[in-house]
Amino acid sequence: xxxxxxxxxxxxxxxxxxxxxxxxxxxxxxxxxxxxxxxxxxxxxxxxxxxxxxxxxxxxxxxxxxxxxxxxxxxxxxxxxxxxxxxxxxxxxxxxxxxxxxxxxxxxxxxxxxxxxxxxxxxxxxxxxxxxxxxxxxxxxxxxxxxxxxxxxxxxxxxxxxxxxxxxxxxxxxxxxxxxxxxxxxxxxxxxxxxxxxxxxxxxxxxxxxxxxxxxxxxxxxxxxxxxxxxxxxxxxxxxxxxxxxxxxxxxxxxxxxxxxxxxxxxxxxxxxxxxxxxxxxxxxxxxxxxxxxxxxxxxxxxxxxxxxxxxxxxxxxxxxxxxxxxxxxxxxxxxxxxxxxxxxxxxxxxxxxxxxxxxxxxxxxxxxxxxxxxxxxxxxxxxxxxxxxxxxxxxxxxxxxxxxxxxxxxxxxxxxxxxxxxxxxxxxxx
Amino acid sequence: xxxxxxxxxxxxxxxxxxxxxxxxxxxxxxxxxxxxxxxxxxxxxxxxxxxxxxxxxxxxxxxxxxxxxxxxxxxxxxxxxxxxxxxxxxxxxxxxxxxxxxxxxxxxxxxxxxxxxxxxxxxxxxxxxxxxxxxxxxxxxxxxxxxxxxxxxxxxxxxxxxxxxxxxxxxxxxxxxxxxxxxxxxxxxxxxxxxxxxxxxxxxxxxxxxxxxxxxxxxxxxxxxxxxxxxxxxxxxxxxxxxxxxxxxxxxxxxxxxxxxxxxxxxxxxxxxxxxxxxxxxxxxxxxxxxxxxxxxxxxxxxxxxxxxxxxxxxxxxxxxxxxxxxxxxxxxxxxxxxxxxxxxxxxxxxxxxxxxxxxxxxxxxxxxxxxxxxxxxxxxxxxxxxxxxxxxxxxxxxxxxxxxxxxxxxxxxxxxxxxxxxxxxxxxxx
Numbered sequence: 001x002x003x004x005x006x007x008x009x010x011x012x013x014x015x016x017x018x019x020x021x022x023x024x025x026x027x028x029x030x031x032x033x034x035x036x037x038x039x040x041x042x043x044x045x046x047x048x049x050x051x052x053x054x055x056x057x058x059x060x061x062x063x064x065x066x067x068x069x070x071x072x073x074x075x076x077x078x079x080x081x082x083x084x085x086x087x088x089x090x091x092x093x094x095x096x097x098x099x100x101x102x103x104x105x106x107x108x109x110x111x112x113x114x115x116x117x118x119x120x121x122x123x124x125x126x127x128x129x130x131x132x133x134x135x136x137x138x139x140x141x142x143x144x145x146x147x148x149x150x151x152x153x154x155x156x157x158x159x160x161x162x163x164x165x166x167x168x169x170x171x172x173x174x175x176x177x178x179x180x181x182x183x184x185x186x187x188x189x190x191x192x193x194x195x196x197x198x199x200x201x202x203x204x205x206x207x208x209x210x211x212x213x214x215x216x217x218x219x220x221x222x223x224x225x226x227x228x229x230x231x232x233x234x235x236x237x238x239x240x241x242x243x244x245x246x247x248x249x250x251x252x253x254x255x256x257x258x259x260x261x262x263x264x265x266x267x268x269x270x271x272x273x274x275x276x277x278x279x280x281x282x283x284x285x286x287x288x289x290x291x292x293x294x295x296x297x298x299x300x301x302x303x304x305x306x307x308x309x310x311x312x313x314x315x316x317x318x319x320x321x322x323x324x325x326x327x328x329x330x331x332x333x334x335x336x337x338x339x340x341x342x343x344x345x346x347x348x349x350x351x352x353x354x355x356x357x358x359x360x361x362x363x364x365x366x367x368x369x370x371x372x373x374x375x376x377x378x379x380x381x382x383x384x385x386x387x388x389x390x391x392x393x394x395x396x397x398x399x400x401x402x403x404x405x406x407x408x409x410x411x412x413x414x415x416x417x418x419x420x421x422x423x424x425x426x427x428x429x430x431x
Numbered sequence: 432x433x434x435x436x437x438x439x440x441x442x443x444x445x446x447x448x449x450x451x452x453x454x455x456x457x458x459x460x461x462x463x464x465x466x467x468x469x470x471x472x473x474x475x476x477x478x479x480x481x482x483x484x485x486x487x488x489x490x491x492x493x494x495x496x497x498x499x500x501x502x503x504x505x506x507x508x509x510x511x512x513x514x515x516x517x518x519x520x521x522x523x524x525x526x527x528x529x530x531x532x533x534x535x536x537x538x539x540x541x542x543x544x545x546x547x548x549x550x551x552x553x554x555x556x557x558x559x560x561x562x563x564x565x566x567x568x569x570x571x572x573x574x575x576x577x578x579x580x581x582x583x584x585x586x587x588x589x590x591x592x593x594x595x596x597x598x599x600x601x602x603x604x605x606x607x608x609x610x611x612x613x614x615x616x617x618x619x620x621x622x623x624x625x626x627x628x629x630x631x632x633x634x635x636x637x638x639x640x641x642x643x644x645x646x647x648x649x650x651x652x653x654x655x656x657x658x659x660x661x662x663x664x665x666x667x668x669x670x671x672x673x674x675x676x677x678x679x680x681x682x683x684x685x686x687x688x689x690x691x692x693x694x695x696x697x698x699x700x701x702x703x704x705x706x707x708x709x710x711x712x713x714x715x716x717x718x719x720x721x722x723x724x725x726x727x728x729x730x731x732x733x734x735x736x737x738x739x740x741x742x743x744x745x746x747x748x749x750x751x752x753x754x755x756x757x758x759x760x761x762x763x764x765x766x767x768x769x770x771x772x773x774x775x776x777x778x779x780x781x782x783x784x785x786x787x788x789x790x791x792x793x794x795x796x797x798x799x800x801x802x803x804x805x806x807x808x809x810x811x812x813x814x815x816x817x818x819x820x821x822x823x824x825x826x827x828x829x830x831x832x833x834x835x836x837x838x839x840x841x842x843x844x845x846x847x848x849x850x851x852x853x854x855x856x857x858x859x860x861x862x
Contacts, residue, residue: 048648052641056502058489071487147661152614183583183627184634186617188653190661196614196652199645203615210483214630217479221627222619230578230621237666 004138004227004242009174011249012127012161022253024389026126027416028396029090032260033083033100034412034428035400039332040085041066041430045195049081049202062109067430072109076159076209079105079429081202084151086332091267092129092258093363093384095136095154096144099129099258102155102204107162109209111422116166118415121422124162126255128208132158133254134246135226140239144189148236152187152200157226159208167216172223179223180211182232259383260396264332265313268297271365272316273329274381281324283348285371289324291316292357292366302354309335320367321348330402404431435569435658435673440605442680443558443592453684455820457557458847459827460521463691464514464531465843465859466831470763471516472497472861476626480512480633493540498861503540507590507640510536510860512633515582517763522698523560523689524794524815526567526585527575530560530689533586533635538593540640542853547597549846552853555596557686559639563589564685565677566657571670575620579667583618583631588657590639598647603654610654611642613663690814691827695763696744699728702796703747704760705812712755714779716802720755722747723788723797733785740766751798752779761833835862 018026040046050066053074060069065082069075083089084101092099103125111121136154144150160181164174184207187200215221226232233240248254263273272291281289293302293316303315312318312335319329325345327334339345360366363383370376387395400409412428449457471477481497484505491500496513500506514520515532523530534556542552567585575581591612595605615638618631646652657663664671679685694704703722712720724733724747734746743749743766750760756776758765770776791797794814801807818826831840843859 044649044651048645048650051648052644056487056489056492056504058487058502061487071489073487147666149614180627180630183580183619183622183631184617186615188614188656188661188663188666190656190659190663191614191653194653195650196611196656199611199650199652200614213483214479217482218475219479219626219630220475221630222622222625225619225621225627228621230619232619232621235578235619235668 004245005175005178005223007246007249008131008134008161009171009178012131012165013169013171013174016123016127016250018123018126019253019256021389022126022256023122024393025256025258026122028260028393029100029258030104030122030125030416030425031400031409031413032090032396033104035403035409036086036088037065037079037083037429038431039088039403040082043085045198046082046085048195049199050078053078061113063112063426063429065429072113072213073206073210075109076105076205077202079108080205081198084198084201086264087197088261088264088332090258090260092133092136092255094254094257095133095150096141097132097136097150097154098201099132099155099158099255101201102132102151103128103158103162105205106159106208107166108422108426110163110166112426114166116422118420118422118425120166121425122416124165127165128158128162129255130253131161134249138238138241138245139233139236140241143236143238146237147189149187149189149191149200152204153185153236155201155204156181156185156207159205160211163209163212164215167212169215173215175223176219176221177211177215179225180215180219180221181208182225183221184211185232257386260392260399262395262399263319263329265319265329265335266301268293268301269316269319271363271381271383272367273319273323274383275365275367275379276320276323278379278381279367279369279377281369283324285373286324286348286351286369287372288370289320289352290368291320291352291354292360293354294360294362294364295356295358296362298356307340308337309339312340316354317349317352320352321345324348328402330399435676436606436609436654438677438680439562439565439592440602440609443562443596444600444602444605447554447558447681449554449557450684450687452820453557453687454553455824456687456689457553459691459824460531460689461535461553461556461847461856462831462840462844463521463827464535465856466834466840467517467519468496468510468514468860469862470519470834471513474516476629477513477516479626480630481509484509492544494543494857494860496860503544503640503644504637506540507536507636508633510539511636512629515629515632517695518628519692519695519763521689521691523564523567523686525685525688526564526581527572528563528567528581528585529632530563530586530589530686532632533563533582534559534589534593536636537590537639538597539853539857541594541597543857545597547853549851549853549856551597552856553847555593558596559589559593560686561684562592565680569669569672569676570664570667571672574667574669577668578620580618580620580622580631583635584616584667586632586635587612587616587638590636591642594640594643595646598643600646604646606654607650607652608642608646610656611646611650611652612639613656614652615642616663688817691823691830693826693830694750694760696750696760696766697732699724699732700747700750702794702812702814703798704750704754705814706796706798706810707751707754709810709812710798710800710808712800714755716804717755717779717782717800718803719801720751720783721799722751722783722785723791724785725791725793725795726787726789727793729787738771739768740770743771747785748780748783751783752776755779759833761830
């Protein structure tokens with residue numbers, strides 16, 4: 001099969017045989033998505049997008065993070081934006097994007113409105129996320145480096161595929177859906193660092209839902225608008241490597257290798273925090289800590305003396321000092337102006353140095369700890385190292401418990417693993 | 432001024448001194464837009480997009496072509512799509528797009544909802560269309576040739592500017608608005624020939640409205656996302672010629688040179704039909720007609736023996752024969768399967784030949800008529816030839832009268848020229 005759209009359409013509409021691992025990871029991503037969305041609802045961008053959609057007073061078809069409900073397109077826009085507001089959701093390095101925030105809002109809105117069982121929602125989300133990863137791969141790194149935000153562009157196709165699957169589309173309709181999405185998908189990397197970044201995730205989700213609704217109503221677009229002449233790949237500077245993008249499709253689930261974030265700060269800091277976690281550093285013992293990281297991060301998240309909570313999220317020295325002092329780096333609220341002003345933290349921070357190391361990749365970090373007793377301990381971490389499924393489950397559930405409370409996280413996890421209706425999950429979008 | 436966004440934001444928010452010509456042309460475009468929208472409401476794409484938006488049961492903020500009302504974003508999506516459904520709306524060759532179908536739906540929805548006077552609507556629409564032409568110029572022909580549909584891409588910025596002006600934005604807000612639109616704007620040329628083309632116009636209108644609502648709610652995007660690093664110009668293969676795009680801004684109204692379509696068929700046929708109009712051909716006298724046209728059109732609209740109404744819209748021989756026989760080429764309903772099957776028309780058609788001529792531009796055509804009495808008459812036409820304002824008014828009003836009835840066209844024209852409320856105009860979106 002060399003036709004990208006036809007192959008993805010056949011995959012997205014046919015029966016699937018997902019690995020147990022893919023299914024568990026999907027459920028973990030659902031829990032993680034729901035927890036970070038609930039934690040992000042008070043962010044300014046969440047309030048602003050919610051306000052616009054709620055002011056439209058549309059039919060209560062699908063629930064929103066933060067309460068209330070809206071028509072499908074509006075719910076997808078809100079929930080995509082809110083769940084990416086903290087930038088604390090899952091990441092897929094091959095996709096070069098955040099699959100859950102584009103796909104779950106679309107799939108859940110549809111599945112709730114059509115009162116589908118949770119198992120259908122999870123399967124559609126898995127298929128949609130796999131499509132978004134495959135299209136992300138097809139677009140490639142050049143697309144991202146040129147300035148397109150794959151979460152939004154590749155994500156829209158994933159959201160569409162999930163929605164179309166829940167609508168029971170046949171292959172021809174799915175082809176139309178993917179082709180129509182090609183004229184709607186957008187999202188710039190130039191918005192990074194602004195409210196535009198989370199909004200881009202909302203765009204992906206709502207663009208996919210809108211296209212699916214139109215195709216269901218009989219819309220006939222150019223179904224060849226992704227890889228055809230003047231198609232999305234050509235105009236959006238895609239690598240268009242169809243063979244790689246389709247490799248193993250249906251047998252191998254690229255989505256499985258999605259990464260969950262366990263620290264509520266810049267992704268560039270995570271490998272160092274994981275290495276620090278392995279060292280189990282306790283502040284009073286620290287004589288000196290050396291951090292080595294990929295050169296790219298030096299200009300991104302090496303603020304030396306941040307004074308604000310936001311600054312702390314982009315500072316190796318601060319987050320490692322926080323962790324050594326027992327602050328929970330998984331909690332967004334831990335990163336505060338007050339923490340930055342703490343003299344004890346500042347003293348520890350001054351014992352930490354950061355340097356670049358060309359031999360490390362972007363997902364690796366190395367830590368060297370000199371203890372006051374003279375012992376030197378070293379650890380390194382690579383975010384791409386696969387985590388065992390039980391470890392991953394522990395950590396995602398633990399993160400969710402911190403964000404929304406242990407009972408709530410347990411109840412949702414149990415629901416995700418034992419079944420129920422999609423509407424039951426949608427009820428958990430607000431407390 | 433070399434900063435595109437700042438210059439356009441200052442222009443779009445400040446007092447304007449429009450020429451009388453620009454104001455009259457804006458009113459003519461409003462009438463033309465309204466007439467072609469009403470005529471397009473029965474098209475399949477119109478029905479499909481209306482159905483989706485009406486099913487959302489949102490607040491009745493702005494009226495729709497075909498009746499009913501919807502929230503602003505939904506109304507803009509519907510009215511943009513419907514008014515471009517027949518591809519019979521105005522065209523601007525420097526913009527390389529259709530300004531009215533992107534801007535009027537956005538401006539009218541806002542102005543109706545805020546109960547603004549018509550004069551404010553028309554001024555905002557003029558400013559928005561001028562912005563869309565300027566951004567279209569800035570993106571340039573390469574952007575279009577690569578596969579982007581300027582009606583949708585440049586159009587979204589125009590729709591946004593019109594909406595932001597009606598919201599009373601200051602320059603900083605307008606900069607934010609243009610920057611936010613950059614992450615939302617989309618639309619492919621690959622959709623030409625499908626329902627995706629008119630939908631793209633709806634996207635432009637609704638994207639502009641959505642961005643304006645968000646900025647009004649306090650959304651802070653990257654305001655430098657059009658011409659800045661990784662901005663819309665860079666990612667969307669723009670020429671980024673800021674000096675040309677801003678040349679004369681505020682003094683000179685590029686929008687004035689917009690073209691109105693007077694024949695309900697492919698634009699490539701219009702110059703020949705206008706030349707034929709000058710010859711005043713009457714069928715019984717015709718021995719032979721030779722048409723010369725730019726080579727580009729030979730593969731676009733030179734169907735020799737079409738058998739359907741749709742085919743007739745892409746056939747030099749058929750439309751010229753129709754005109755000579757007294758069919759009104761301004762009426763979409765004139766192009767029918769029945770006409771194609773008429774033996775008298777087929778006989779005349781066989782006396783018409785079409786050939787390419789490298790010396791003609793895309794907007795030019797040449798006709799040579801040999802009458803049965805031996806006389807040879809010749810005429811040529813260039814669509815870029817400026818039409819006197821009274822001529823243009825006559826023809827636009829005549830076209831509107833054909834599409835929606837003379838009394839209705841006169842009443843709307845009188846309203847546009849003498850004032851009233853935007854809501855009065857919105858009431859005319861359906862009969």
